[in-house]
Amino acid sequence: MKSPRQIHMDNQDLTNEPDEVPLTDEAQPAPAPSTPEDDLALGRIRQRIAARAAAEPGRLRILTATRFGAQKDAETELNAVGDMLTFLSERPDTLFPCLFGPDLFEHLQVEGFGLEAARFLDLRRTLNLVQTLLRQSNKSLELPAPRVTGAIAQLPARADLVQEIDRVFTERGEIRDTASPLLANIRRTRRALISSLEHSLKRLIRAPEIEKWMAESYFTQLNGRYVVLIKSDARGQVPGVVQGSSKSGGSLYVEPMSTVEKNNDLIRSEFEEQAEVLRILASLTDHVRAALPDLEQIHDLLSWLDSLAARARWAVAVDARPVPFSRDLTFDLRRARHPLLDEGCVPIDIRIGEQDKVLVLGGANSGGKTVALKITGLLHLMAACGFPVPCDEGSRLAFFRNLYCEIGDKQSIDAHLSSFSSHVTDVAQILQQAGRGDLVLLDEFMSGTDPQEGSALAEAVLLDLGRRGTVTLITTHYNSIKLLEEKYPGFKNYAVEFDWKTLEPTYRLLEGEHGASAGLEIAQRFGIPASLVDEARQRLQKGEGNLALIMAELEEERGRVRLVREQNEQLNQELEIRARELARELEAVREEKRVGLGARIREERRELAALKDYVKEAVRTGEQEAARDAIAERAVTLATQETKLVPPPLAAPLKEGDRVTILDLEADGEVVALSGKQATVELDSGMT
Numbered sequence: 289m290k291s292p293r294q295i296h297m298d299n300q301d302l303t304n305e306p307d308e309v310p311l312t313d314e315a316q317p318a319p320a321p322s323t324p325e326d327d328l329a330l331g332r333i334r335q336r337i338a339a340r341a342a343a344e345p346g347r348l349r350i351l352t353a354t355r356f357g358a359q360k361d362a363e364t365e366l367n368a369v370g371d372m373l374t375f376l377s378e379r380p381d382t383l384f385p386c387l388f389g390p391d392l393f394e395h396l397q398v399e400g401f402g403l404e405a406a407r408f409l410d411l412r413r414t415l416n417l418v419q420t421l422l423r424q425s426n427k428s429l430e431l432p433a434p435r436v437t438g439a440i441a442q443l444p445a446r447a448d449l450v451q452e453i454d455r456v457f458t459e460r461g462e463i464r465d466t467a468s469p470l471l472a473n474i475r476r477t478r479r480a481l482i483s484s485l486e487h488s489l490k491r492l493i494r495a496p497e498i499e500k501w502m503a504e505s506y507f508t509q510l511n512g513r514y515v516v517l518i519k520s521d522a523r524g525q526v527p528g529v530v531q532g533s534s535k536s537g538g539s540l541y542v543e544p545m546s547t548v549e550k551n552n553d554l555i556r557s558e559f560e561e562q563a564e565v566l567r568i569l570a571s572l573t574d575h576v577r578a579a580l581p582d583l584e585q586i587h588d589l590l591s592w593l594d595s596l597a598a599r600a601r602w603a604v605a606v607d608a609r610p611v612p613f614s615r616d617l618t619f620d621l622r623r624a625r626h627p628l629l630d631e632g633c634v635p636i637d638i639r640i641g642e643q644d645k646v647l648v649l650g651g652a653n654s655g656g657k658t659v660a661l662k663i664t665g666l667l668h669l670m671a672a673c674g675f676p677v678p679c680d681e682g683s684r685l686a687f688f689r690n691l692y693c694e695i696g697d698k699q700s701i702d703a704h705l706s707s708f709s710s711h712v713t714d715v716a717q718i719l720q721q722a723g724r725g726d727l728v729l730l731d732e733f734m735s736g737t738d739p740q741e742g743s744a745l746a747e748a749v750l751l752d753l754g755r756r757g758t759v760t761l762i763t764t765h766y767n768s769i770k771l772l773e774e775k776y777p778g779f780k781n782y783a784v785e786f787d788w789k790t791l792e793p794t795y796r797l798l799e800g801e802h803g804a805s806a807g808l809e810i811a812q813r814f815g816i817p818a819s820l821v822d823e824a825r826q827r828l829q830k831g832e833g834n835l836a837l838i839m840a841e842l843e844e845e846r847g848r849v850r851l852v853r854e855q856n857e858q859l860n861q862e863l864e865i866r867a868r869e870l871a872r873e874l875e876a877v878r879e880e881k882r883v884g885l886g887a888r889i890r891e892e893r894r895e896l897a898a899l900k901d902y903v904k905e906a907v908r909t910g911e912q913e914a915a916r917d918a919i920a921e922r923a924v925t926l927a928t929q930e931t932k933l934v935p936p937p938l939a940a941p942l943k944e945g946d947r948v949t950i951l952d953l954e955a956d957g958e959v960v961a962l963s964g965k966q967a968t969v970e971l972d973s974g975m976t
Contacts, residue, residue: 324665324669324691324692324693325354325669327693327695328662328665328666328669328693329628329666330666330669330670330673332628333627333628333666333670333675334350334351334353335351336602336627337350337598337599337602337675338350338351338598339598340597340598340601340602340605341594341595341597341598342383342384342385342594342597342598343384343385343386343387343590343591343594344389345386345388345389345587345590345591345594346384346385346386346590346591346592346593346594346595346597346598347594347598348389348591349591349592349594349595350595350598350599353595353673353674353675354673355669355672355673356672356673356674359613359687362613362671362672362673362674362687363612363613365674366610366611366612366671366674366676367435367610368435368436368596368674369596369599369600369603369610369674369675369676370609370610371432371433371434371435371436371596372433372435372436372593372596372597372599372600373600373603373604373609373610374429374431374432374433374436375429375433375436375437376597376600376601377431378429378430378431379424379429382421382424382597383417383594383597384417384421384590384593384594384596384597385414385417385590385594386414386586386587386590386591386594387410387411387413387414388407388410388411388414388583388587389587390587392407392411392583393580393583393584393587395407396573396576396577396580400570401570401573402566402569402570402572402573403569403572403573403576404569405457405461405463405569406461408453408456408457408569408572408576409453409457409461411449411453411576411583412450412453412454412457414586414590415445415446415447415449415450415453415586416450417590418443418444418445418446418586418590419445419447419450421440421443422440422441422443422445425437425440425441436593436596439589439592439593440589440593442585442589443585443586443589443590444582444585444586446579446582446583446586449575449576449579452572452575453572455467456568456569456572463565463568467565467568468564468567468568470564471561471564471565471568474557474560474561474564475561477557478554478557478558478561481550481553481554481557482554484550485514485547485550485551485554486507486514488544488546488547488550489507489514489516489544489547490507492516492544492546493505493506493507493516498526501518501519501522501525501526502516502517502518502519503517503518503519503520503534503538503539503540504516504517504539508541510531510532510541511531511532512551512554512555512558513531513543513551513554513555514543514547514550514551514554515531515532515541515542515543516528516541516542516544517534517539517540517541517542518539518540518542519538519539519540520533520537520538520539520540522540523540526542526544527544527545528542528543528544528545528548529542529543529545529548530542530543531543599674599675599676600676602676603676606625606627606678607625607678608627608675608676608677608678608679609676609677609679609681610671610676611667611671611676611677611679611683611684611685612684612685613671613684613685613686613687614684614685614686614687616642616686617640617686617688617725617759618639618640618641618642618644618684618686619638619639619640619668619684619685619686620639620640620682620683620684621636621637621638621639621663621664621667621679621683621685622637622679622680622681622682622683623635623636623637623679623680624636624637624638624663624664624667624677624678624679624683625663625678625679626659626662626663626666626678627666627670627677627678629659634656634794634795634796635679635680636660636663636795636796636797637797637799638660638663638664638782638797638799639799640686640759640780641780643777643778644759644778644779644780645753645754645757645758645759645760645778645779646750646753646754646759646760646761646762646772646778646779646780647759647760647761647762647780647781647782648762648764648769648770648772648773648779648780648781648782649661649761649762649763649764649782649783649784649797650763650764650765650770650781650782650783650784650801650802651783651784651785651786651793652784652786652793653765656784656793656795657731657763657784658695658731658763659795660763660782660784660797661695661729661731661761661763662695662729664729664761665691665693665727665729665761667679667685668685668686668688668691668727669691671685671687672687672688686727686759688725688726688727688759689723689724689725689726690721690722690725690726690727691726691727691728691729692718692721692722692726692727692728692729693728693729693730694711694714694715694718694728694729694730694731695729695730695731707736708735708736708737711734711735711736712734712745715730715734715749719749719752719753722753722756722758723756723757723758724756724757724758725757725758726758726759727758727759727760727761728753728758728759728760728761729760729761729762730760730761730762730763731762731763732763732764732765733746733749733750733762733763733764733766733769734746734749734764734766735764735765735766739766742766743766743768743769746762746764746766746769747768747769747772750762750769750772750779751776754776754778767802770802771802780799780800781799781800781801781802782797782798782799782800782801783797783798783801783802784796784797784798785797785798785801942959942962942967943959943962944959944960944961944962945958945959946958946959948967948969950969950971956971956972957969957970957971957972958970
């Protein structure tokens with residue numbers, strides 16, 4: 289996805305202040321054309337995500353990620369990121385490091401080339417990890433992550449290669465004596481030679497005729513040969529070959545004549561050992577070379593899984609997620625944030641429907657319009673590369689064929705281009721390429737020239753882009769462009785909200801608003817004398833600027849209306865919450881009454897059962913009359929209690945103003961409203 293010269297985004301800022309132009313006699317080289325990836329700071333996003341990878345192949349895969357050519361491929365990648373989020377939510381400590389890269393495969397292409405020991409150790413660590421992943425894959429997840437578990441299942445185990453490496457290397461990475469019979473014999477011989485040499489030297493330095501000439505009472509090695517240290521003035525007193533001297537010159541390193549032949553044998557055995565080690569490593573390299581297809585598959589799968597894990601961990605850290613693509617060129621970003629801005633970034637909501645072709649972003653000079661433009665472009669570019677984006681659930685993105693950007697001041701002294709000339713040069717190049725399915729971002733569109741000419745040209749270009757089927761986002765201060773929504777279908781306005789009380793932007797995007805530039809108010813806030821601002825306002829009222837004042841007043845009035853509406857919505861929410869709380873309290877009171885009455889009834893029934901037993905006993909003993917009286921008394925009590933659970937039938941239809949008793953609450957009140965079979969009663973306590 290290429291474009292003409294496009295956005296310049298400073299590495300430390302998201303505003304568009306022009307770079308200082310050096311004034312020299314010599315012409316400065318023209319900057320290389322940028323790409324949307326550069327202009328929208330995708331490289332910085334890649335770096336932040338790559339830092340969370342476990343190994344270099346995974347990092348490299350992220351750093352070189354570009355947009356997919358087809359929507360289905362980007363969707364597949366984003367779905368895999370979603371699966372990795374699920375996988376890591378249950379197994380957060382899982383890592384996917386591949387400790388070897390493509391350079392290993394290049395070395396293996398050379399016949400007879402033996403790998404270094406470190407290469408085998410990295411291979412062993414990687415293959416051991418593969419076996420661990422395969423064992424863990426047998427344990428089922430609570431939530432499926434088929435793309436991750438499926439990739440793990442495709443990893444070749446190659447336990448045979450691990451066994452071969454283990455046969456040669458110890459856990460500490462040293463080559464075993466048993467790596468070959470010849471190596472074992474060489475090392476056995478060397479150990480015997482070393483033991484013999486050390487024994488001979490110990491006897492030598494303790495001998496009375498030698499001891500007095502010793503500078504130190506120990507022996508050491510120099511250039512692979514065993515030597516002793518004697519005083520420099522004792523040269524010739526100890527037969528041997530001088531191999532060197534100390535830095536101070538006070539002592540000499542002497543190889544005694546009695547050990548020369550043994551030292552020669554030791555040096556020879558060292559060469560033999562090195563030759564055998566090289567032969568062993570070359571043989572082991574042949575085993576690795578035979579496994580090359582499997583190793584390439586391991587590299588591809590692990591580096592991919594590692595890149596997915598890095599993206600998933602980054603997504604959790606910045607509250608990003610894989611966002612689905614629409615089937616057309618519509619998008620709906622909810623609470624979208626720029627990944628490079630801190631937590632103080634105000635989220636934006638921005639969307640485009642099926643009939644929308646041009647989004648016009650208006651508002652004060654505050655940087656909010658440009659940031660919204662860049663957020664929209666960057667998040668679409670990230671998703672097309674298979675990266676999660678920071679926005680809320682329910683968001684949807686469009687998969688654009690290409691992305692073209694023209695943002696910032698492109699003035700060039702060397703190329704003899706003014707800001708406007710450079711601007712229209714870039715727009716002309718965009719018009720040569722942009723077509724259906726593309727996204728075009730234009731900042732401060734057609735500014736830097738006569739406002740009437742600039743707005744007329746902007747209108748013509750936007751209509752042309754709309755006819756081509758592109759989706760275009762622009763920022764502008766031209767009021768005539770903001771009014772195109774009323775003139776042409778497919779135009780849609782957004783405004784960066786401005787607080788007219790504090791004279792500061794809130795950075796919220798308001799759909800359907802024109803957005804006054806508030807230039808006079810901002811000028812006064814930043815130090816322009818109030819008298820000059822008032823004079824400018826009076827001059828505006830006399831000419832074409834009157835439209836700007838009307839729009840500013842309209843914007844201010846809309847701000848007051850929005851504030852009242854938001855206050856009313858908040859009040860309604862609070863009333864709804866209180867109504868639900870009162871309903872729960874009322875139901876709790878009713879339930880308490882029912883439970884209490886039910887308990888009393890059960891108690892009465894138990895007493896009645898006991899009374900029946902009493903009656904039976906009375907009949908048996910001949911005291912029937914007393915039992916009959918007791919039964920009648922209990923029956924009356926029970927009937928009275930049960931009627932409280934069932935409302936008595938009305939003697940006449942209710943009407944407003946009737947006094948009633950609510951049995952469940954044991955409270956009196958007055959009927960204040962009737963609706964069908966429902967009545968609203970105001971209790972004497974004041975509750976309705």
